[in-house]
Amino acid sequence: MSNEPAPPGGSEDPFAPSGVTWNRVSPKLTTARYVTGAIWLGIPFVGAVVLGVIFGGWVWSAAAVLALLGAWIAWLVPRQVRAYGYAEREDDLLVRRGVMFRSLVAVPYGRMQFTDVSSGPLTRKLGIAEVKLHTASASTDATIPGLPEAEAARVKDRLTQLGEARLAGL
Template sequence: MDPALFPADVAWRRVSPRLITVRRALALVVLVPVALAGCAGLAFASVPAAVALAVVFAALTGWLWWWIGRTCRSWGYAERVDDLLVRHGLLVQRLSVVPYGRMQFIDVTAGPIDRRLAIATVHLHTAAAASDARVPGLPSGEAARLRDRLAALGEARAAGL
């Protein structure tokens, strides 16, 4: 994290740690069956090779576990007087500054696992396709609050194209 890249006097808000759970669960859902099938298949041919593969998969899972935790914690957002700030990323760090007046529409989305853990993603769209103001892992209540607030502010400050 390079703190000097981001505006200093801003109260950053973090996303819910449940986002980490969701992403880790998704990673496991994909990795575990692949690992089991691969190891089982290989075990018929050579047991040591299967054990080696299992170790590789375990290491990969461990690394992903750690990495997902770090990337999810890198998400932050801040509502300033005139614009929304969103930051994320570790290797490539990104900061988006989107003025409320530029809002075209807002999406709130939640997948099946998200819904179980009561989190959602808020996505603020502008007329520019390249704009990237998406905040995942917001607790449902906070997502609804952010959506309503962004919508109200967007309307109050609306500017044409």
């Protein structure tokens, strides 16, 4: 361990700023991702099994690969959902995600141009939505998936108010 002091205003870990309380996304996001994965993998898996029955031999390897991919997704998705978090600070919004490849995005409220709330048929059925922040930078990806619908509306309204207040102060 290094004896150097922590950087000013933060902890040693850039993905865990000191003094930040993280809000989690809904565990229902796991269900949504499982259903999506089952659809995308299930149809080819059934096709591979049918072809395996008809032709036999090495054709079964396609079904095996798809089954392994499904097992990997079943293991990975809950970890990814638990890794999502967001924090509303005084001057900016922090959004973190990722297990192996972690990401932390800080979006100053004054830089936000607008916010979206979106929900597809599956996520609507589960009662969750996604909030996306848009800035002038095309590379900014500040998306918070899997929020309960009421929380998504609250976050969108709060971010809109804070964005307008900070923009007016410029």
